[in-house]
Amino acid sequence: METVVDLSEVSLVRGGTRILNSVSWTTRVGEHWVVLGPNGAGKTSLARIVAGREVPSSGEASVLGERIGTTDPRELATRVGFSSQSVAQRIPGSSTVSSVVLTASWGQSLSFHESYEDEDTARAEDLIALFGVAALADRRFSTLSEGERQRVLLARALMADPEVLVLDEPTAGLDLGARELLVGALEELTADPASPQLILVTHQIEEIAPGFTHAAVMAEGRILAAGPIEETLTGVTLSRAFRLPLSAGRTEGRWWAHAPGRESRGTGSRAGATQASASVGMIPGLPGTH
Numbered sequence: 001m002e003t004v005v006d007l008s009e010v011s012l013v014r015g016g017t018r019i020l021n022s023v024s025w026t027t028r029v030g031e032h033w034v035v036l037g038p039n040g041a042g043k044t045s046l047a048r049i050v051a052g053r054e055v056p057s058s059g060e061a062s063v064l065g066e067r068i069g070t071t072d073p074r075e076l077a078t079r080v081g082f083s084s085q086s087v088a089q090r091i092p093g094s095s096t097v098s099s100v101v102l103t104a105s106w107g108q109s110l111s112f113h114e115s116y117e118d119e120d121t122a123r124a125e126d127l128i129a130l131f132g133v134a135a136l137a138d139r140r141f142s143t144l145s146e147g148e149r150q151r152v153l154l155a156r157a158l159m160a161d162p163e164v165l166v167l168d169e170p171t172a173g174l175d176l177g178a179r180e181l182l183v184g185a186l187e188e189l190t191a192d193p194a195s196p197q198l199i200l201v202t203h204q205i206e207e208i209a210p211g212f213t214h215a216a217v218m219a220e221g222r223i224l225a226a227g228p229i230e231e232t233l234t235g236v237t238l239s240r241a242f243r244l245p246l247s248a249g250r251t252e253g254r255w256w257a258h259a260p261g262r263e264s265r266g267t268g269s270r271a272g273a274t275q276a277s278a279s280v281g282m283i284p285g286l287p288g289t290h
Helices: 043-050 073-077 085-089 097-106 118-130 146-157 176-191 235-242
Strands: 003-014 017-028 033-036 058-063 080-083 164-168 197-202 214-219 222-228 247-251 254-258 273-277
Touching (some): 003 197, 017 222, 043 164, 043 197, 073 080, 085 146, 146 176, 214 235, 222 235
Antiparallel strands (some): 003 017
């Protein structure tokens, strides 16, 4: 299968602190990936490198055959969509929802009175409708709720018809209803054969939409495990990453993880769920480790 993302021994150092440590990772056409791990694991830095917004300190990183650090970031931005809080912060609050989405066809956050083709305007309108924010098209970005903003940012990230879409914690700060709307949108994207490869960065396993095929679990700047999602999101691996004994599984297509309560330790799995768990003694650095 054709390689999409290819990282080899990638490290990132900032101010003397090693953020990423010899990360090697490969994704291929037809896969949708989740990058999961605790805060400070290096997930956002990894996402920024894949999106061409950051250049590694050492190692080699390429996306869609383009070497990060030598390819013009503006050219890569038309092939790799990126949605994150850093993108949202660059958008003027006075911009309308329509403008926020439409300007992405030029790879910009600001409108400089560019001229757009009719097909660009039509695509922006279609994306705004797809994510349920058509009624907000003329609203200022600053007046939107957090959930509305995230759906607008998702539409914006798809405006240039990218081949890869990197989403850095898109559900951060959302309430339950807004989160579920966004998860539903991601499920629709993964089900569409014409969609770009999705790479979802999160620290919440419950935010993983059905349709994601692969997972990478990170901790302390390294990838602990990567591969098919069923083989990777186990209680043992998550316990290592979060340094806490955890059970994990999937029920009706949605993932869950929790620390076992007193009454459930040593008992069976949830009804209808696949489950894997880890004991305290299996987690490096926790009491009881041998």
